[in-house]
Amino acid sequence: MKGKKHNKNLQQAEDKKRPDSLYPINHERTQASRDPQPLSNSHNPCVRRGKDMGSLVDAAFVQAPEHRPKPTATEAVVGIPRIDLSPVLHSPIPTAGGAAPPAVSSLLAEVEAACRDWGFFQVINHGVPSELQDNIMAASKGFFALPAEEKWKMKRDEVNPLGYYDTEHTKNVRDWKEVFDFIVDEVPVPGTDEFLSLRNRWPEYPPGFREACEKYAKAVNELAFRLLELIALTLGLPAKRLNGFFKDQSSFIRLNHYPPCPSPHLALGVGRHKDPGALTILAQDDVSGLDVKRRSDGEWIRVKPIPNSYIINVGDIVQVWSNDKYESAEHRVSVNSERERFSIPFFFNPAHYVEVQPLEELIDEKKSPAKYNAYNWGEFFKSRKNSNFKKLEVENTQIYHFKKVV
Numbered sequence: 136m137k138g139k140k141h142n143k144n145l146q147q148a149e150d151k152k153r154p155d156s157l158y159p160i161n162h163e164r165t166q167a168s169r170d171p172q173p174l175s176n177s178h179n180p181c182v183r184r185g186k187d188m189g190s191l192v193d194a195a196f197v198q199a200p201e202h203r204p205k206p207t208a209t210e211a212v213v214g215i216p217r218i219d220l221s222p223v224l225h226s227p228i229p230t231a232g233g234a235a236p237p238a239v240s241s242l243l244a245e246v247e248a249a250c251r252d253w254g255f256f257q258v259i260n261h262g263v264p265s266e267l268q269d270n271i272m273a274a275s276k277g278f279f280a281l282p283a284e285e286k287w288k289m290k291r292d293e294v295n296p297l298g299y300y301d302t303e304h305t306k307n308v309r310d311w312k313e314v315f316d317f318i319v320d321e322v323p324v325p326g327t328d329e330f331l332s333l334r335n336r337w338p339e340y341p342p343g344f345r346e347a348c349e350k351y352a353k354a355v356n357e358l359a360f361r362l363l364e365l366i367a368l369t370l371g372l373p374a375k376r377l378n379g380f381f382k383d384q385s386s387f388i389r390l391n392h393y394p395p396c397p398s399p400h401l402a403l404g405v406g407r408h409k410d411p412g413a414l415t416i417l418a419q420d421d422v423s424g425l426d427v428k429r430r431s432d433g434e435w436i437r438v439k440p441i442p443n444s445y446i447i448n449v450g451d452i453v454q455v456w457s458n459d460k461y462e463s464a465e466h467r468v469s470v471n472s473e474r475e476r477f478s479i480p481f482f483f484n485p486a487h488y489v490e491v492q493p494l495e496e497l498i499d500e501k502k503s504p505a506k507y508n509a510y511n512w513g514e515f516f517k518s519r520k521n522s523n524f525k526k527l528e529v530e531n532t533q534i535y536h537f538k539k540v541v
C-alpha cells in the first residue's frame with residue numbers, strides 16, 4: 136500500500152473489480168471480516184498489521200466502487216446554511232410563530248428553509264459554553280488513546296449496547312472508526328426490556344471523563360429542546376407541541392474517533408446513512424470529513440468545520456412527523472491518511488414507547504394524507520442497533536418500510 140505504483144494499480148483496478156478482489160486477500164481475512172474480532176493496535180484499531188500484509192485495509196472496510204469517496208472533496212460555494220441563534224439565546228421562544236418578534240421570525244424562516252432545502256445547518260451563538268465542548272473533546276481523546284485492553288473493559292455487548300465499540304457496520308460495510316456511547320437520561324423506563332433499560336458504563340481513565348460527559352450532555356440537551364421548539368414553530372405548531380415525546384427520552388451521545396486510514400479512497404469513517412432519531416447535534420474538531428448529500432443534485436458536499444459551532448440535521452422522525460415537509464438527508468464521513476478526527480454527535484431521540492407517525496395537525500385526508508404508517512420507536516431503535524452490531528446479509532429497518540402505498 137505504500138508504493139506509488141501499487142496505489143496506481145489499485146486505482147485502475149477499482150472500477151473493474153469487486154472490492155473483495157482488490158487485495159491479496161487470503162481466506163482467513165475474508166472470514167475475519169464476516170465475524171469481526173477485537174483488533175489489537177490501540178492507536179489505530181482499524182489497521183491490521185501482518186508480516187505478509189504491511190498495513191492494509193481489511194476487506195470488511197472496503198466500500199463498493201459506487202460508494203467510494205472522490206479523491207478530492209467538493210466544497211460548495213454555498214454550503215449548508217449557517218444560522219445565528221442569538222435571537223432566542225437569552226429570551227424565551229414565543230409560544231406561536233405568528234406572535235414572534237421580527238428577529239425571531241426571520242430566524243424561523245432560515246430554519247425552515249434549511250430543513251426544507253438541506254435537512255442540515257450549522258448554528259453559532261447556540262448557548263453551549265465552549266469550555267464544556269473542549270472538556271468532552273479532551274476526555275474523548277484521552278479515552279481513545281488508552282491501550283486496547285483498557286477500552287475493551289467498556290465494550291458493548293448484545294444486552295447493553297452502550298460503551299466502547301470498534302466494529303460497527305453501516306449498510307453491512309465496516310466503518311473506519313471506534314466509538315463510545317452513553318445515554319443522556321439514565322432513568323429506568325417502565326415496561327421496557329433489558330435491552331432498552333440501558334445503563335451507562337464509565338471508564339476509570341482518563342480521570343474526569345464521566346463528569347465531562349455528563350455536564351456536556353446537560354448543556355446540549357437544552358440546545359436540543361430549543362431547536363425542537365423552533366422546528367415545531369416552523370411547522371405552524373405551538374412551540375412545545377413535540378416536547379412531550381421526549382419525556383423519558385432515549386437520547387444518547389457518541390464519541391467518535393476516526394483514526395488515519397491508509398486507503399481513504401476505499402473506506403469510510405461512517406458509510407452513507409440517514410440518522411433515525413429526531414435531531415442530531417454534532418460537534419466536530421478542525422479536521423473535516425462530514426459529507427452531506429446535496430438534495431438538488433445528489434452531490435456529496437464537505438461540511439467545513441467552524442470553530443465552536445454545531446452541525447444540526449433532521450432525522451427520520453422529524454421527516455415522518457412533518458409528513459415529508461422536511462427530509463432527513465443522507466450523509467457519510469470520509470477519512471484521510473494523515474490526521475485522526477474526533478466528532479461528538481448528540482442523537483436527540485424520543486421515549487422508546489413513542490409511536491412515530493405524521494402529526495395529525497399536518498394531515499388532511501383529502502389534500503395531504505398521511506404518508507407513513509405508525510411505528511414504535513423502541514422497536515425501530517432495537518432492530519437498528521442489532522443490525523449495527525453484526526454484519527447481516529439483509530438491509531436493516533428504514534422508514535420507507537413504513538411508507539404508505541398510495
Ligand SMILES: O=C(O)CCC(=O)C(=O)O
Nearest residue numbers: 391405419425468478480
Ligand atoms: O462524525 C461525523 O461527522 C458524523 C457522524 C455521523 O453521521 C453519525 O455518527 O451518525
Ligand SMILES: [Fe+2]
Nearest residue numbers: 408409410466
Ligand atoms: Fe449520522
